Amino acid sequence: MSVVPAGTLYRGKVGMWSWVLHRISGVAIFFFLLVHILDTALVRVSPEAYNVVIESYKTPVIGLAELGLVGAILFHGLNGVRIILVDFWSKGTKYQNIMFWIVLVLAVGITAYFTPGHLERVLEF
């Protein structure tokens, strides 16, 4: 018996892609969190050590990544609420589609709102 390797990509709709994004963002946040705990732990080593590492957070490259992180957290968190509504609200399955777009607009919107100020700070560095 053989499972023939998949042909094309499955063309799921909003539900599937929101899950893909949710998963990617969740994993990304998880790894960030691991690093974030470690770097914060440096405060127990010495102020110098902590500050050195934190300075690198303020460079343009990492600064851009931080935007991504903020976007990811926003999306993951808001989409998490969407999932919870789908699970517990009787009309959740009916409105899941529109809820996804609301989540996306909010996540992108808030990130965009935050971007100029943040970029200014990391770029002048």
Next chain:
Amino acid sequence: MSDVKEIAEIPSFTVKLSIRRFDPEKSEEASWQEYEVEMHATDRVLDALHKIKWEQDGSLTFRRSCAHGVCGSDAVRINGRNRLACKTLIKDLDINSTITVEPIKGLPVEKDLIVDMNPFYQAYKDINPFLVANDKPEKERLQSPEDRARYDDTTKCILCAACTTSCPVFWTDGQYFGPAAIVNAHRFIFDSRDEEADVRLDILNDKEGVWRCRTTFNCTEACPRGIEVTKAIAEVKQAILRGRP
């Protein structure tokens, strides 16, 4: 005498189909094969498959029976989505580009569009898909129209597997019970006559049960019977949390 003609003179056109072929007797590899057929707008993808099988390539293999979406034989992946070939009208697809047809995903492919359905049926059997009621009524058991309506949606299932094989979680390791099994459990869990809801709820509380559903809605979108599959799954999840239907 009563040779029935088409509803109106429907223009015909050439469509290109690309079909995923696989025959383990010939090759270990699956490959895409292209066909061109003359079709009418009212024709269905199943008609196109038949046309190819009957006129061009008799070795093309697929399942089908009723040809109008009630038997569940011909779930395949058309243009990347699970559909019944007999319910997908050519005109509803983009006929300017090639139509792709491939087997449903996540079950072992046996030949061309035919997959091994046994794992699918096994999951179905595992949820005890039958009424358990120990009273011995003389006549019919009574059930109010409201109670009857409670599980109407999930009685429509034709076990075509379009849902289960569209589920990204099912693709991962094939261990997940899958939406179809849950739909059929739902049909009994919410049937007021049934006495074994707790057993079924317990079965679906399994590691491979409802909790694996990530609400990706592919199943709902794929179901040719229009069953609100994700909703049914959500209802089962809640019933497990409550401990009763």
Next chain:
Amino acid sequence: MSVQIEIPNSPRKQRVTNWEKYGWLYMRISGPLLIVLIFTHVFVNLFTGEGIKQIDFAFVAGKWADPFWQWWDVAMLWLALIHGTLGMRTVINDYTEKPKLRTALVGTLWSVSGALILLGTLVVFTFDPCPPTSNPDLLPSFCEAIASS
């Protein structure tokens, strides 16, 4: 595959309680809490004041001087890490097929997470905002008051 006789249905054995349900519930309970915790955290640290620029030892020490923020961050640490670990476990379960590899990966995951939770908690509660040997410029302003007293 020769004879395809279906396996007649056999009654199912009652299994031991499993934790899937609780894991699933945990994701849904921690989620909304995390929204409050994390969104506020991000807002305070990155949106208000100087944003990312303000963050240094002094900033952190300043916050943790207040038990409110200490508990805030510890709650966030526990909830988020367990949430993330449960989530990662799901991901691992999905994509590993060999039981051994699966056990190994999930084991590692929990060990790392457990260690980090402990570490983080220790850091927050044993944290000294004014380590005596350090350059006073790097310390929060209240250290001077403490030092001079």
Next chain:
Amino acid sequence: MTKVHHHEFDVVIVGAGGAGMRAAIEAGPHARTAVITKLFPTRSHTGAAQGGMAAALANVEEDSWEWHTFDTVKGGDYLVDQDAAEILAKESVQAVIDLENMGLPFNRTPDGKIDQRRFGGHTRDHGKAPVRRSCYAADRTGHMILQTLYQTCVKLGIEFFNEFYVLDMIMTEVDGQEVPAAVVAYDLATGEIHIVRGKSIVYATGGFGKIFKTTSNAHTLTGDGIGIIWRKGLPLEDMEFYQFHPTGLAGLGILLSEAARGEGGILRNASGERFMERYAPTIKDLAPRDMVARAMANEVREGRGAGPNKDYVLLDLTHLEPAVIDAKLPDITEFARTYLGVEPYTEPVPVFPTAHYAMGGIPTNIKAEVLRDNDTVVPGLYAAGECACVSVHGANRLGTNSLLDINVFGKRAGMYAVEYAKTAKLPPLPDNAEAGVIALLDKVRNSKGDEKVAVLRKELQDTMDANAQVYRTEESLNEALNKISELRARYEKISIQDHGQRFNTDLLEAVELGFLLDLAEVLAYASRERRESRGGHFREDYLERNDDKFMVHSMLYREGEPTGEIGAGIRVDWKPVVITNYQPMERKY
């Protein structure tokens, strides 16, 4: 060398539609039972049945099994065996209760009982007014029956051989009597052969609508079971009676249940006239199917058809509340939308008669035992469902009586098969039992001609639609028979393209065509020999029912190989009709 497997059971059931599974449910708990089916059970065509299942439950209005018997007899144009019809009507109530108890989700009345609705030809008090007798589950009654029966089989742990094509039956002599010893099946997945022995064998293989082009039947309804019986030299009964259902989606044949008319749908011609008022003044659109189908065909013939080619009539549901349509006819309205792009809320639906149901088939008695002549049974051999002819449908089946038939006589077949198996010994298996099937397959596999299965099948279907449909004449039937002879000769020269072992549907379609040719020929032959008009069989050259000569069932026998001459190798004989209470009268509605 093809691999051959052997199995032994007490009861072997061929076919897992409603009849087969109903039998299995009776047999399973009492005997080692196997069900062999070429389709996965829930894909059987019983699942396509929509309208309902008749039973005089009297849940919503007064009703009695006697009235039901009368309607069945009259509906069948008096060619019904009345003893069988009485059983059908009497046992209908229990049959419905059985299904409900197994879990079937019938629609309910406000007080929680099984709801019932009207259906063509079912009347109160011997034709006084339509009665609500059809028990239903939306317009998915067959689907629910099939699912419920399968669920019950799962519960009982019935053994299924899925996607196994039975292609032959082995007969052997025991105590001077020919009895069935085994069936020989072809495993689609592997191409291997399985000899399944049983003490009793039940045929429940369904119909053969695929001899026609426009049909409500599935692609897989090729009459294999009936064909096997025929090739064994056993007779077939009443094959000329084939039902054309009035409301098939025009051009496609997909069925719109009579329930559409039961709920108030009206047939109209091009000018919007409710033409059934002219043909059946009392019950109009709910007249029996043969009458409605002929009326429709007549409207079209006389130029009152609708559409660009004036070749169909219209089923009007627009005066019904959309809510009623959604609640009671959801599926069939969806068919109209999906396949014709017509919105039944606001537009009438184009319909035309479609080949639907075989009244005839394998002759059986009321114990579902197969007959080898007018009254001798073949011990251990049973048949039920559409493939069988207990003759409860006579010359025309009433709507909802078939789902009833498969349940009542499916159950009986199971019961009596077990009873027989309890005392019988497993008949010895002759040597080389697989030889017949291997020869059959090899012949197709190795044939090197240039004829194509699909072409022959299409020509067969075209000729049957043109010559043996709603209207028939001596001439048209001879034409059909001629054509079939020609096709038979060409069938010898077919070739297939797939020579593999696994899932070789190319091979099986060719084998199925062989059965279709056989049955089409029997049908056309029997139709020619019945020189009268009765029920579903309408002869333009013999317009009247002729009770003096033809108040009898036809019994068709295969005598030798077909030679290519018209009807050579077929012999017709006649069998009296069992009459208990109802003397033949003119059938008026």
